[in-house]
Structures are given as C-alpha cells and as structure tokens.
Amino acid sequence: MQSKFCCNRQCLFILLGIILSFVASLADAEETHYHEFVVQRKVVNRLCNRRKIITVNGQFPGPTIVARNGDKLVIKVTNRASSNISLHWHGIRQMRTPWADGPAYITQCPIMPGATYTYRFTIENQEGEWWDRDINAVMRRALFSGAAPNVSDAYTINGQPGDLYRCSRQGTMKIRVNSGDKVLLRVINAALNQQLFFSVANHKLTVVEADATYHKPFTTRVIMLGPGQTTNVLLTADQPPARYYMAARAYATGRNNPFDNTTTTAILEYKTARSRSSSRPVLPQLPAFNDTATVTAFTSQLKSIPSNAKVPTNIDESLFFTVGLGLVNCAPGPRCQGPNNSRLAASMNNVSGVLPNTTSILQAYYQNIPGVFTTDFPPSPPVKFDYTGTVSRALSQPTFGTKLYKVKFGSNVQIVLQDTAIVTTEDHPIHLHGYHFFVVGQGFGNFNPKMDTSKFNLIDPPVRNTIDVPTGGWAVIRFVADNPGVWLFHCHIDSHLTWGLAMSFLVENGIGKSQTIEPPPADLPQC
Structure with missing residues (x-):
C-alpha cells in the first residue's frame, strides 16, 4: 500500500x-x-x-x-x-x-x-533466491530423493544478484538520492526457502508497516523477513555523499541444514557522489546467519496502532498446532536419502498435508464432491511430548491426509504454534490465507499456558499474515473467522510446504449474502 x-x-x-x-x-x-x-x-x-x-x-x-x-x-x-x-x-x-x-x-x-x-x-x-539451473528440476530431484533441495546459487534484489557475484556487476540495481531525501523502501521477501536479513550501510531504517498493515514507527539498523513477509521502512539520506550497499543475506536456524551463505546487494548512491562511481560502496554489517537474538530484538519492537487493534478476547476455538519436520521410513536406494533409511516429511499436529489432484478443495466443498477431504484435523497434538527437547524417533513419522478444520463463521480463533525438535528446531514462517491476525505472544521453549498466557499483549499486538515461529519456540495468534471459504495455513518455506507442513481451515458460511461464498466464476480452471 x-x-x-x-x-x-x-x-x-x-x-x-x-x-x-x-x-x-x-x-x-x-x-x-x-x-x-x-x-x-x-x-x-x-x-x-x-x-x-x-x-x-x-x-x-x-x-x-x-x-x-x-x-x-x-x-x-x-x-x-x-x-x-x-x-x-x-x-x-x-x-x-x-x-x-x-x-x-x-x-x-x-x-x-x-x-x-x-x-x-x-x-x-x-528478496529472492536464484538457482543456476531449472527450478522445477531442483524440486523434482528433491522430491525423488527424499532429501532437502539443493541450495540456491544467489539471492537477488529486484531480480539482480548484485556485484558481489560473478558476472553481475553491470546489472546491479542502483538507487540515486539527493542529500536530505526521505525514501520509502518496500521490502518484500519472496525467496522460496530462506529467511533474510536486510540492511543499508550507515543508514537507519524506520519501520512503519508490516504485511500491509501500519505499525508504530521504530528505528533499527537491520530487519528480518521470512518468505512471504513485507516490511515498509523510511530511510533518510543523511550521510556524507558516497555510495552505500543495501544488502541481504540468510538467517538460517536449522541445525546442520545447508543454506546459501552468499550476500546480495544493491547500491544507494548520492547524486553528488557520481564522480566517485568507481569507488567500492560501504558494506553494512549484517548479523551472523544464526543471530536469533537480533531477530527477537527486531520482532519484539513491532506493535500495532491501538486504534486498529480489535483483539478477540472471548475465544471460541482454542487450538494448539505443533509445526516441524519429520521422517518417513523407506527402503535404501536413490529415493531414500534422508538419515537412517528415511525420507524427509513435515507436518502440523503429526498430519502431513496432501493435496488432491482431481479438483480443488474449495470446489469439492462448494459442489459437495465426496472423497476429496475430511474435516477431522486434530485441534491439538495426538501425543503430547517435550516438543523442543530430545524427541524419540517413534514420534518422527507423521500420518498423511487432506484434513481440514471446520470453523463457524464469526468464531474467535486462537492458535498456539509450537516448533518441534523432531528433526531440528527451526524458525518457520507460517502464513494464513484470507486473513490478517494478531500476534499476541511469542517465546522460546515449550508453551506454558499457565505462565505465558498472562504475558499476552492484547493492547497493541503486531498484525501479520505470516508469522515466524521462533526456532525452538512458540507463537500465539488470534483472528476472527469472518471470511467464508477454504483457507490454506502453511509454512512459507517452499520445501516444507511440499513435504506437507500445511493444513486448511474451512470457514462456514454465515447468514445472508454478505457472509456467503459467491458461486465459482465461469472460467474456473479444471484439473
């Protein structure tokens, strides 16, 4: 906006x-x-x-x-x-x-x-990722082998890797400013598989928006975005006229997970510094790839504008979802390249999401087509365990299914999102389609309802549509289910979604035309 x-x-x-x-x-x-x-x-x-x-x-x-x-x-x-x-x-x-x-x-x-x-x-x-090969082939190979996809060869800013990569200097994006200019930067992370830090050398960034919603302004040197997240920042050109790198690189939390450890750049150039165009721009000091403390300091400053924060207080649906990776046993061979004769999987509440292939879930719901989905997605984990501690291999294998959770129109919904250590603890960017939600609490370790609920922010919680569940931690979101339809709820790391870290909500119709799903358009694609 x-x-x-x-x-x-x-x-x-x-x-x-x-x-x-x-x-x-x-x-x-x-x-x-x-x-x-x-x-x-x-x-x-x-x-x-x-x-x-x-x-x-x-x-x-x-x-x-x-x-x-x-x-x-x-x-x-x-x-x-x-x-x-x-x-x-x-x-x-x-x-x-x-x-x-x-x-x-x-x-x-x-x-x-x-x-x-x-x-x-x-x-x-x-911000994004670049593979020096066909991206569909990368994904097909990962699905075939059961292992993680090859890491990207570069990140990009506005489609360009930047001049720290080979053969990329000429295409590096440049933004030219006058001293004193105030610039609004709309930063969007559309990388497939990676959270990213972003910073501009020697310049402060004033955060004013996140995920298309205004927030209380605050100043920072670095921001972090998960895939699918957006952040608007104001930058004042108040430094000595020169050339400064804008740079992004990975925030990676999975233990022993390979990742692209390169840095993408663009250039902020003061117009009066053009005579020095051959000089090397100043590079910002980006955090270490595993600097969770910086991420926590950044996210804790996000606060909504209180006049816009109508936080649900009387909860109708109280849900607890574990999120994370798992393992499926398989016979040794080229299709079984996970640890200990296994393939990687992912799940919520031990259910690994499966997509239909003959029709869409929404069409099946609207037209009463049987056999496409069920509405028995569990509201809490089928087995309770030490989610972020040492986990038994017996808890690593999920079930598979196209399971939805049905919600009545207008319900106040709360979801506790709990990271697990089944394969590795990891920061998961979870996206809810069709809604924005309030992030009323976040923390590390296992969520404790007796202790943690009292610390919820019900005054000015951040409003998001994608929340990074902290590595080895939890996040609690609330929303009003006033948008009827079928809405995907999933990890925005593409490989995790492909492995099944997803479910869907079925929000029923309310009363009257304004609370009822419209008929499908005439040109709705068919499978």
Whole structure:
C-alpha cells in the first residue's frame, strides 16, 4: 500500500525476489482496474549463464499494480509457460470470493499451459533466491530423493544478484538520492526457502508497516523477513555523499541444514557522489546467519496502532498446532536419502498435508464432491511430548491426509504454534490465507499456558499474515473467522510446504449474502 509517509518523496520497492507488487493508497473513491498478465518464460543472463525464467508480461520482477483501498481488481492471467501455474495474492482480502486466492488444488486447479483465468478481488489495505539451473528440476530431484533441495546459487534484489557475484556487476540495481531525501523502501521477501536479513550501510531504517498493515514507527539498523513477509521502512539520506550497499543475506536456524551463505546487494548512491562511481560502496554489517537474538530484538519492537487493534478476547476455538519436520521410513536406494533409511516429511499436529489432484478443495466443498477431504484435523497434538527437547524417533513419522478444520463463521480463533525438535528446531514462517491476525505472544521453549498466557499483549499486538515461529519456540495468534471459504495455513518455506507442513481451515458460511461464498466464476480452471 502507498503510505501517507510517501507523499512527494521517493517510494521504492526492494524486492528480494518477487513476481508482482502492489502500491495501494488510502482514498475514498472506488474504481475497477482491469489488467492482463501473460505468464511466460524469458531468457536472461545471470551468474555468467543464460537461463529461462518465469516472467509476467516479460518482466522480472513483475509489473506493479497501482490501486486505492477499496478498489476492485480484475486481472486476466494467460499461461504461456510450459508448466502449470497459479498466482497467490499476499495482503489481499477475498471476502466472499475465495476463488481468487490462488493456491493450486486448494481454491482452484492450476492454470494449465495455454489456458486463461481471471482473478477478481478487492484491495483491502494492502528478496529472492536464484538457482543456476531449472527450478522445477531442483524440486523434482528433491522430491525423488527424499532429501532437502539443493541450495540456491544467489539471492537477488529486484531480480539482480548484485556485484558481489560473478558476472553481475553491470546489472546491479542502483538507487540515486539527493542529500536530505526521505525514501520509502518496500521490502518484500519472496525467496522460496530462506529467511533474510536486510540492511543499508550507515543508514537507519524506520519501520512503519508490516504485511500491509501500519505499525508504530521504530528505528533499527537491520530487519528480518521470512518468505512471504513485507516490511515498509523510511530511510533518510543523511550521510556524507558516497555510495552505500543495501544488502541481504540468510538467517538460517536449522541445525546442520545447508543454506546459501552468499550476500546480495544493491547500491544507494548520492547524486553528488557520481564522480566517485568507481569507488567500492560501504558494506553494512549484517548479523551472523544464526543471530536469533537480533531477530527477537527486531520482532519484539513491532506493535500495532491501538486504534486498529480489535483483539478477540472471548475465544471460541482454542487450538494448539505443533509445526516441524519429520521422517518417513523407506527402503535404501536413490529415493531414500534422508538419515537412517528415511525420507524427509513435515507436518502440523503429526498430519502431513496432501493435496488432491482431481479438483480443488474449495470446489469439492462448494459442489459437495465426496472423497476429496475430511474435516477431522486434530485441534491439538495426538501425543503430547517435550516438543523442543530430545524427541524419540517413534514420534518422527507423521500420518498423511487432506484434513481440514471446520470453523463457524464469526468464531474467535486462537492458535498456539509450537516448533518441534523432531528433526531440528527451526524458525518457520507460517502464513494464513484470507486473513490478517494478531500476534499476541511469542517465546522460546515449550508453551506454558499457565505462565505465558498472562504475558499476552492484547493492547497493541503486531498484525501479520505470516508469522515466524521462533526456532525452538512458540507463537500465539488470534483472528476472527469472518471470511467464508477454504483457507490454506502453511509454512512459507517452499520445501516444507511440499513435504506437507500445511493444513486448511474451512470457514462456514454465515447468514445472508454478505457472509456467503459467491458461486465459482465461469472460467474456473479444471484439473
């Protein structure tokens, strides 16, 4: 969204790998905007090689949509790529129209090559990784072997790795400023598998927004974003005229997990420093890859604006979800490359999510198609144990299924998200489709309802749609289930989602048309 802080000043996207971006301003007038997107492959030069990548209208990052709060968007998407695609819109609310949410096999079947689908929704307040190989091949190999996918070869800022990588100096993104300029940076992490630190050398960042929601401003030198998270920061060009690196690199918490330990850069250049363009920019001091203390210090400062914080207090659905990795026994061979004759899996409450392949879950629900899903997702772990301590191998193997949790319209929902140490404790960015939620508490170790509930922030808790559950810890979120439909709830680390770290909520219809799911559009993709 276009911030009120941005008037007559520079507003810039810092996209740590992204497909599409929105700029939405607050205004009373409501308009309908029509766009056509063509998803297609395009050859680009990166890291000394020519690669085909997926683009939107030939662009990477993709086009920016400019809209106001309350505006309606009609986006016709044509798939001219060689594989199925679907688009999910972060920070958008699809009230009564969950058909526009986007995740394949949840709210729609994917858009097949040559096919078209039109997304329709309303704006409501509305960094990346690079593999020097075909990304689909990377994922297929990981799924075949049962091991983690190969780490990326680079991170990117606005699609460019930056001049610390080979063959990348010429394409490095540059932002030119005058002394005294105030710049709004919209930082988005769209990396597939990695949380990222971001900083600008010698400059302070004033955080004003997170996940498309205004927050109380605070100043920091570094921010951390999980995949799918967004943060708006204000930067004042108040340093001696020179060239300064903007940089991002990994925050990685899984024990012994390989990760891309490189640094991506862009350049903040003062216009009066152009004569020194050959000089090496100043590099910011980014935290160590495992600096959880810095992450905790950053996230603890996020506070919502109290006038916007209508936190549910009378809880109708009190849920406890364990989240983490697991292991599935398998016969030794090329498809069994996990530890001790196993394949990696992931789960919530020991259920590893399985996607249907004949229809979407939402379509099956709306049209009463049997045999696609069940509504018996457990509200708490089937077995209680020391979640962050030493865990028995007997607890490592999940069950598999397409299980939903049914919620009545208007219910006040609380979810305790508990990390586990079954394979390794790890920071998990958990995303809820269709909603924003209040983060009323976070901590380390096992959640203790007697001690930790009394520490909840019910006054000005941060509002997010993606929450990083602390490594070896817990987070508690609350929301009002006032958006009917089927909504995916999953880890935003792509490999974890593929392994099954996901479930879905089925929010029932309420009373009347305004609380009821609209019929599916005529061009809804078929499987």
